[in-house]
Amino acid sequence: MENIEQKLREEAKKLLADKKADVIVGYEQGTLPLSATPCFITNPDDADRLVWNVFCTHNLAKYVHDILSAHKEAQKKIRNPQDRRQKVVGIVARGCTTRSLVIHLQERQYSRDEIVILGVPCTGYSDRKKLSIALSGEEVLEGMVDGNTLKVKTASGDTQLVLTDVLADNCLTCRFNNPVISDIACGEAAPAMATDKEYDKIAAHEALPIDQRWSYFFKEMAKCIRCYACRQACPSCYCKICFVEQTQPQFMGITDNPSDTQVFQMLRIFHMVGRCVDCGSCISVCPMGVDLRTYLKKLDKDALELFKHRAGTSLEDPPPLSTYSEHDQDDFIYNP
Amino acid sequence: MAEKKEKEGWEPKIVAVVCNWCTYAGADLAGISRIQYPPNVRIVRVPCTGRINPFYIIRALQEGADGVLVSGCHPGECHYLTGNYHARRKFAMLKRFLNYLGLEADRTIFTWCSASEGERFAQVIKGVTAKVRELGPAEKLVKQQ
Numbered sequence: 001m002e003n004i005e006q007k008l009r010e011e012a013k014k015l016l017a018d019k020k021a022d023v024i025v026g027y028e029q030g031t032l033p034l035s036a037t038p039c040f041i042t043n044p045d046d047a048d049r050l051v052w053n054v055f056c057t058h059n060l061a062k063y064v065h066d067i068l069s070a071h072k073e074a075q076k077k078i079r080n081p082q083d084r085r086q087k088v089v090g091i092v093a094r095g096c097t098t099r100s101l102v103i104h105l106q107e108r109q110y111s112r113d114e115i116v117i118l119g120v121p122c123t124g125y126s127d128r129k130k131l132s133i134a135l136s137g138e139e140v141l142e143g144m145v146d147g148n149t150l151k152v153k154t155a156s157g158d159t160q161l162v163l164t165d166v167l168a169d170n171c172l173t174c175r176f177n178n179p180v181i182s183d184i185a186c187g188e189a190a191p192a193m194a195t196d197k198e199y200d201k202i203a204a205h206e207a208l209p210i211d212q213r214w215s216y217f218f219k220e221m222a223k224c225i226r227c228y229a230c231r232q233a234c235p236s237c238y239c240k241i242c243f244v245e246q247t248q249p250q251f252m253g254i255t256d257n258p259s260d261t262q263v264f265q266m267l268r269i270f271h272m273v274g275r276c277v278d279c280g281s282c283i284s285v286c287p288m289g290v291d292l293r294t295y296l297k298k299l300d301k302d303a304l305e306l307f308k309h310r311a312g313t314s315l316e317d318p319p320p321l322s323t324y325s326e327h328d329q330d331d332f333i334y335n336p
Numbered sequence: 337m338a339e340k341k342e343k344e345g346w347e348p349k350i351v352a353v354v355c356n357w358c359t360y361a362g363a364d365l366a367g368i369s370r371i372q373y374p375p376n377v378r379i380v381r382v383p384c385t386g387r388i389n390p391f392y393i394i395r396a397l398q399e400g401a402d403g404v405l406v407s408g409c410h411p412g413e414c415h416y417l418t419g420n421y422h423a424r425r426k427f428a429m430l431k432r433f434l435n436y437l438g439l440e441a442d443r444t445i446f447t448w449c450s451a452s453e454g455e456r457f458a459q460v461i462k463g464v465t466a467k468v469r470e471l472g473p474a475e476k477l478v479k480q481q
Contacts, residue, residue: 206436214438214476243391251391253398259479263398266437270390273429295437302432307425321429324421326411332431333424334447336459 004120004187005052008092011118011184013047021090021116025063027056034131034143034152038063050092052186054145054163057125059279061100061235064089068110069238089115094122095176096279099312100235102181103275106312106319109238119182121190124164124171125280126150129289131166135159169293170280173198180313199301205294217295221262223288230282230292231268236275243267269295274303274320277312348468350377350403351396352461355385355420358409358450365454373458374465377405384408386419390430393444400478403443403468407460410448420448439476442467 008026015021028039028049036055040063041047067089075084093101098117105112131140135154142153150161164172171177175195179185205213228244231237244252244264252267253260269292276296283292303309306329307320354360360381366373382388385408393404406427414420427446435441445464449457 210435210438210440212438213436217437218476251395253479257479259398259477262477263394266394266433267391270394270430270433273426295433298436299429299433302429306428321422321425324418324425326421328421328424329428330411330424332428332446334445334460334463336447336456336463 005050007186008052008118008120009047009050011186012041012050012090012092013044015090015116015118015184016041016044016047021088023067023087024050024090024092024118025060025067026050026092026118027052027058027060030055033140034126034150035128040067052092052120054124054126054167056092056094057128057168057281057284058233059097059100059235059277059281060091060093061097061104062233062238062281064091064101064115065104065109065235065238068114086114088113090118091115092118092120093179093182094120095174095178095180096122096170096277097235098179098181099176099277100279102312102315103236103277103319104238105315117179117181117183119179119185121179121187122171122174122177123190124167124174124177124193126163126166127168127280128284130168131161134161134166168280168284169201170278170283173200174278175310176277176313181315199297201294202298202301205298217262218258220291220294221265222258223290224261224265225288226256226261226264227287229285229287230290233281233285234272235279235281236272236277237268265290265292265295269299272296273299274307274309274311276300346473348376348402348465348473349400350405350461350464350468351380351401352377352405352407353380353382353385353388353392353396354406354449355408355415356381356383357415358413358448359407359457361451362407362449362453362457365451366457367454369454371454371458373461376465376468377461384414384416384419385423386414386416388423388426390426393430394434394477397439397443397474397477398479400474402471402474403445403464405445405447405460405464407447407449407457410450413450440471442471443474 012024024041027036029051030037036051038058071087078084138154140152144151148163150163152159174193178189303320309320396404408420431444434444447460
């Protein structure tokens with residue numbers, strides 16, 4: 001971990017000093033113990049602020065999109081096209097972040113020369129909600145990671161936790177914990193996670209009776225307060241006008257009626273067909289702990305079964321809904 | 337559910353979203369050929385099944401439709417060449433997803449029906465109406481005022 005961090009800082013410093021990147025998007029130490037927060041580094045001297053540890057949660061591809069689209073929008077105001085300049089963003093990217101970048105590139109959001117990828121191997125990030133449960137909701141006063149143990153100091157004393165117990169669900173079965181594309185690789189490839197259990201939870205949910213599945217969905221969506229944090233955090237949610245805010249015509253009911261919330265979640269989730277990289281950002285930012293992964297992962301499973309597609313794993317593999325085959329499965333077509 | 341069915345003399349309400357070039361013409365043919373089919377279906381015409389946003393289907397279910405039927409040209413016969421191939425992928429995902437959420441699979445039905453298949457159109461409507469009647473009124477996801 002430390003070597004990776006060291007290498008990351010060196011490379012980031014070099015990129016900024018050589019003017020190969022205008023900004024580096026990475027993680028820095030958070031203001032609370034056991035946390036890391038996204039940061040934007042433009043000065044080579046600040047590169048030492050970068051960290052890489054198990055608390056780096058967010059998928060930074062979101063910020064790359066934000067920065068580049070805001071920059072392009074601003075450049076449009078410069079009348080003479082020759083005076084417009086390109087901005088290059090360096091990004092600290094783990095496996096899922098690079099998959100999001102691949103999706104952005106496939107969807108022509110920016111070009112490959114506008115980003116520099118500092119690929120880092122990942123062994124999973126800790127889930128704050130799991131951590132909080134393990135500590136019975138007590139506030140973390142101090143904490144440090146030592147190998148696979150998490151030493152935490154709370155008001156009631158010191159505790160030791162096993163790190164793998166508090167890793168996020170999506171990390172435990174992650175198939176792409178190493179970058180799928182990368183310009184500068186930092187560190188050795190990370191070992192594989194338990195990929196054979198990837199769809200176990202989904203298969204179990206599929207096997208439930210239909211009414212039980214509906215009541216689970218109803219119960220989960222009843223928690224949602226529609227703060228749209230999931231949408232804000234999701235790298236694949238970058239529409240300029242989201243369907244929930246579109247008013248001419250108004251697409252979505254915006255009341256607190258359970259049906260409106262369910263429809264919002266159904267549609268946001270369904271927009272992720274072939275686009276969800278299972279980075280867990282939406283889940284980690286959800287203040288109400290809605291179980292979104294059960295549904296997002298299902299789409300991933302279906303896309304794999306029906307179209308042999310895994311989101312964002314290769315630049316050559318087109319998104320599943322933008323292509324077709326004459327031999328696609330059609331057993332669901334009704335024949336009287 | 338059974339009470340509601342008996343009490344109000346419930347009849348299924350089915351929204352059919354059909355493509356302009358095949359199924360709509362097929363429905364027209366069924367009409368001019370005087371083929372009888374249940375009057376439970378409300379037809380919405382769209383240029384192509386590829387144009388149908390899954391939102392339409394979900395929204396229809398939210399607004400109280402008991403079933404949604406989507407029908408377009410047979411594969412390979414799309415007026416816009418590939419619209420229905422793209423639609424097929426979208427609907428394959430949508431149908432599985434809605435069923436996974438817990439909505440009955442028979443409430444969303446996809447089929448193909450060409451302009452010359454008036455008889456088939458009538459059969460489809462009969463079949464779909466029977467399926468939805470079997471399920472009873474939609475209650476999940478319906479927005480209660």
